Amino acid sequence: MKNADDKTITTASAAPHGVMSPVDLANWGLPLVAYVRHVGDEGVGGWAICAADGTRIGGAPDRATAFAAVRQHDLEPLSVH
Incomplete structure (x- = not known):
């Protein structure tokens, strides 16, 4: 890929x-x-409340409290079954 100065820009990913x-x-x-x-x-x-990478970041006694805690930290809660 080239920028406006015609210099090659490399990317970190080779995918x-x-x-x-x-x-x-x-x-x-x-x-x-x-x-x-x-x-x-x-x-x-x-x-258990876990980050997207699986790291446990918290816990709660019930599902409703866990979802409320996640939303309180401006994250979107998702259930794992």
Whole structure:
């Protein structure tokens, strides 16, 4: 690719256009979403709040509280089953 000065611009990714690299895929949605999933046995336990890359960033005693906490931090909550 060339810029206005006719100099070649290199890109960090060697992936073909439209194909995400493994790093891009791992970071996709990182600043936008948080995943909420039940932890523990059926009927016992709590709810884990995880970043898009799987890092646990919080917890809550119930699903509604977990979703509220995620939204309070300007993220979009998604359920993991």
